[in-house]
Amino acid sequence: MTLQIASPKLQIPWRLLVHGDASAFDNMATDEAILRHVVEGRSPCTLRFYGWTPSAVSLGYFQSVAQEVDEAACHAQGVDVVRRLTGGGAVYHDQAGEITYSLTLPESYPGVPTKVLDSYESLCRGLVLGFARLGLAAQFQPINDILVNGKKISGNAQTRRFGGILQHGTLLCDVNPTVMFSLLKVPNEKIRDKLIAGVTERVTSIRRELGAVDRTAVVQAMIAGFTEALDIELTPGELSASEKALAAQLKEERYANREWIYKR
Amino acid sequence: MPTANGFTSADYKVAGGKLLRVRLHIVEGVIQAITLTGDFFMHPEEAIEDLEARLTGVPLTAAALRAQVDAFFAADVQVIGADAADIVHIILMAATS
Numbered sequence: 079m080t081l082q083i084a085s086p087k088l089q090i091p092w093r094l095l096v097h098g099d100a101s102a103f104d105n106m107a108t109d110e111a112i113l114r115h116v117v118e119g120r121s122p123c124t125l126r127f128y129g130w131t132p133s134a135v136s137l138g139y140f141q142s143v144a145q146e147v148d149e150a151a152c153h154a155q156g157v158d159v160v161r162r163l164t165g166g167g168a169v170y171h172d173q174a175g176e177i178t179y180s181l182t183l184p185e186s187y188p189g190v191p192t193k194v195l196d197s198y199e200s201l202c203r204g205l206v207l208g209f210a211r212l213g214l215a216a217q218f219q220p221i222n223d224i225l226v227n228g229k230k231i232s233g234n235a236q237t238r239r240f241g242g243i244l245q246h247g248t249l250l251c252d253v254n255p256t257v258m259f260s261l262l263k264v265p266n267e268k269i270r271d272k273l274i275a276g277v278t279e280r281v282t283s284i285r286r287e288l289g290a291v292d293r294t295a296v297v298q299a300m301i302a303g304f305t306e307a308l309d310i311e312l313t314p315g316e317l318s319a320s321e322k323a324l325a326a327q328l329k330e331e332r333y334a335n336r337e338w339i340y341k342r
Numbered sequence: 343m344p345t346a347n348g349f350t351s352a353d354y355k356v357a358g359g360k361l362l363r364v365r366l367h368i369v370e371g372v373i374q375a376i377t378l379t380g381d382f383f384m385h386p387e388e389a390i391e392d393l394e395a396r397l398t399g400v401p402l403t404a405a406a407l408r409a410q411v412d413a414f415f416a417a418d419v420q421v422i423g424a425d426a427a428d429i430v431h432i433i434l435m436a437a438t439s
Contacts, residue, residue: 139387142379145363165422167360167381194385194420221360221383221422238385265353342379 090187094312095126096297099173102134102160107329109180109246110163111321116182117242121321123183125304125312127297130171130178134158135261138166138235142342151261161339164235164246166222170261175252175283177296179205181245181304185238194236198222201245205232208303212296214287222247229282249300250283251291352436356382360423362432372401376433382423389419393429402437404430 100108105128115121134157135147143149146168147159157170171178181201183190191197202218209216214226224232234247255277264270284291305312317325332338351365360382367375376397384390396410411426 138381138383140379140382140384140390142363142377145379163387165381165383165387194383195422235383237387239387342377 090310091122092310092312093122093124093315094301095124095315095317097126097128099129099131101132102130102136102158102171103329103334104325105130105178106136106160106162106333107325108317109244110328111325112182113242113244114240114324115318115321117184117240121318123187125301126180128178129173130176131173132156132158133173134160134171136160136162136169136171138162138164138168140165140342141168143340146263148261148263155261157261159339160333161341162235163244164237166235168262169233169248170258171248172252172254172257175250175254177249177251177293179247179249179300183243185241185243190243194238195221197243198234198236202234204304204307205300206303207306208300211299211302212284212288226282226287229280231282231284249296250281251293251296252285253277253281253283350436350439352432352439354428354432354435356424356428359428362424362428364432364436366433366436368402368437372399373397378429382421385420402434404434407433
C-alpha cells in the first residue's frame with residue numbers, strides 16, 4: 079500500500095531535522111513538542127533523526143515500569159527509563175546501536191489511512207525504500223515491524239493526538255540482547271538464556287546484515303526513502319524557539335517526571 | 343463465578359497480537375480495581391482509563407464483562423493487538439487463577 083498523495087502540486091512543506099544524541103527525556107519531549115506545533119500549523123510536517131545518550135529503556139504508554147524494567151540494573155548501568163507517548167513494547171535504545179526517526183504530520187494529511195493499522199504500512203514504506211538503498215531487501219510485517227531476511231530490523235509506534243500523527247521507530251544498527259535482557263524483567267531466570275537466544279534468532283541489525291554501519295549513510299538512505307515514499311521534498315531546518323521551549327516544559331512536567339514515568 | 347477476595351493478576355499473549363497484563367482487586371466476585379497494561383496500542387490512548395472505569399464495580403461473569411467491553415469497543419476507539427474477547431478472557435483468567 080502506498081501513500082497516494084493527491085497531487086505533487088500540493089507542495090506541502092516538509093522539514094528535515096538531523097539531530098545528534100540527547101537524553102530519553104529530551105527526545106520524547108521534543109517529539110511531542112513537534113507534534114503539537116505541526117497540528118497547530120506552527121511547524122511544517124517533520125522528519126527527524128536522533129540518538130540516545132545515555133542509553134535508555136523506553137516503555138510503551140500502557141506498560142508498567144515495575145512489570146517491564148529492572149530498575150536497579152538500569153540505575154547501575156546509567157540507563158534512563160522513560161514512558162513514551164506511543165503504545166507498544168519496551169525498547170532498549172543503545173547509545174551506539176540505534177538511530178531513531180520520528181515522522182510528524184497532521185491527521186488530515188492527504189492519503190493517510192484513517193485506520194492506524196493500515197497507516198503503519200504506508201508510513202513505513204519510507205523505511206523499506208531506505209533499507210533498499212542500503213542494499214537490504216526489507217519488508218513491512220504487521221503490526222508494526224520491518225524485517226530483513228525474516229528478522230526484525232525496525233520497530234515502530236504511532237500515536238494520533240491533538241489532530242496529528244506522530245510515528246517514531248528504531249533503526250537497529252547493532253543489537254546486544256544480553257545487555258537488553260540485563261535491563262528488562264524476565265518472567266523467570268531460568269528462561270533468560272532462552273529469551274536472549276530468541277532475540278538473536280528473531281532480530282537483526284544493519285551491522286549483522288552489512289558487516290559495518292555508516293550512520294550518516296543510513297540517515298541519508300532513509301531521507302531518500304521517505305522522500306520517494308511520500309513524494310515530498312524535505313528542507314533541512316531547525317527546531318523553532320517555541321518548540322524548544324515547549325519541549326523543555328514537557329520534559330519537566332511529563333517525560334522526566336516520576337508521576338508520568340510511573341503512571342501505570 | 344469466582345468469589346475470592348484479594349489481589350490477582352494474569353498475563354496473556356494474544357495469538358498474532360500483543361501481550362496483555364491485568365491486575366485485579368476483587369471483593370466478593372466484583373472488580374474493585376483493575377489495571378490493564380501491556381504492549382498493545384489504543385487510540386486514543388487515554389481511553390484506557392474509560393475502559394478501566396467501566397470495568398470497576400462489574401461482577402466477574404463473562405456476560406457482564408463482555409457487555410462493558412463491547413460497549414467500550416463500540417465507541418470511537420481503535421485497539422491494536424487485542425480485541426474485546428481477549429480482554430474478557432484475561433480478566434477471567436486472573437479471577438480464576
